[in-house]
Amino acid sequence: MEITERPDECICVLGGPEEMSRRAAETFLEAAERNIRGKGRFTVALSGGKTPEMFYELLGAEYADKIEWSKVHVFWGDERCVPPESPESNYNMAARALLSKIKIPDKNIHRIKGEDEPTSAAIAYEEELRAHFGLKAGEPPAFDLVLLGLGKDGHTLSIFPATKTGFEEEERLVIDTYVEKKKARRVTMTLKTVNSASIALFLVSGKEKAGILREVLRGTEEACPARMVRPGKLIWLVDKDAASRL
Template structure:
C-alpha cells in the first residue's frame, strides 16, 4: 500500500487539492473504461470540494454522464433531512450538475437500518457484477476522520469496526444514540485511490495517533488500499512535528 501526506494552508486550499485529485482520477478512469466510480464522504470538510466540482472551473471539465456517485455512510434519516449526507451532496453538487439519476447510488436512510444496509450492499454487488467473496473496485474513495478517530460511520468500539464479511452494515452508535448505515472497511480495500480529507485543530490529536504513533486503536488507522493519501490542513497537522 502506498500512503502519503499532503498539508495545505487551510480548508480552501485543501478543497482545491482534493478537486485536482478528483478530476485527474475521473479523467483516467473514463479514458480507461468509460466510467468513473466515486465514494463520497459526509461531514463539513468535503463540502468545499463539492462546491468546486459544481463550479464551471472544475465541474465543466467532468463528463458527469460517465460518473457514478456512491456514499460511504448515511444517517438513518429520509433523503430530504438536513442531517442526510445525500442531501448535503444534493444541495452542494448534484442540483448544480447534469448527472443522470441512474448514476446516483444513495443509501436509503429512510428504510430500517438493517434493510437499508442490505439494499445498499445489493446495489453495489449488482452494479459491479460481484460474485460471492469479490470486492468492488471503486476508482476513488473520499473519507473523513472525526476527532475520535472514526471514519465512514465506523466508530471505535462499535460492531461495524470488526465486520470483515459484509460490504455495508447497520451500525448503532451508542455515544450518538443513533443508527448509521456504513460501508465496511472491507468494501473499500480494493479502491484504486483513497483520499482522507481532514481539517480542523480538533482532529490534530487523532491524526497524530493514526499517522505518527501508529497504535492502530482508531478505525481510521485500519483503512488500507492500493494508494492512500491524507490531505490535511495546517490546523489538523498541528501535532505532526512533535
C-alpha cells in the same frame, strides 16, 4: 508541504480549507479522467460531514464542465438513518453542494435509503454494489475513489472505535450499526469495501483534529478505525492546523 510515509501513502499539508479543497478537486478530476479514459466510467464514494462541503461546491462550480458526469457513478460511504430531505442526510448535503449543479443522470446517483429500516437499507445497498460492480460471491467492489473524513475519536465513515462489526464482519460490504455516542443507527460501508478501493482520500482540517491525526499517522493504536484504512493508495490532504502536531 508533502510528506510521504510509504510509496502507497501520500500526506499533503496545505495552507487552509480552500487550498485543501482545490487539491481534492484536482485529485478527483485526475482520477475521473484516467478511469473514464481507461474503462469508460468512474465510480466514487462520497463522504458526509462539514469538511468536504467546500470541495463539493468547488466541483459543482469550477469543475462542472471539466468532467464527463454522464460517466460518473456516485455512491456514499455511509448515511444517517434519516430521510433524504433531512439536513442531517449525507446525501442531502452532496445534492445541495454538488449534484444539483452538474449534469449527472439520476441513474448514476446511488444513495443509501436512510429512510428505510436500517438493516434492510444496508442489505439493499450491498446488493446494489454487487449489481453495479458485477461481483461474484465473496468479491469486494473496486471503487476508483473513496472520500473519507476523520472524527476526533478516530472514526471514519460510521465505523467508530466501539463499532466491532466494522472490523469483524469481513464478508459484509455494507452494515447497519448503532453508534452509542450518537444514540443513533447508521448504515456504513465496511473496511473490506474501503480497503478494496484504488484510492482512498482523507480530508482533515482544523486544530481540533491535530491530536487524533498525529495518533493515526504516528501512533500504535490499532483499534482506531482510520488506522485500518489500507486501500491501493492512501492520500491525506490536511490543512496546517490539523497538521500542527505532526
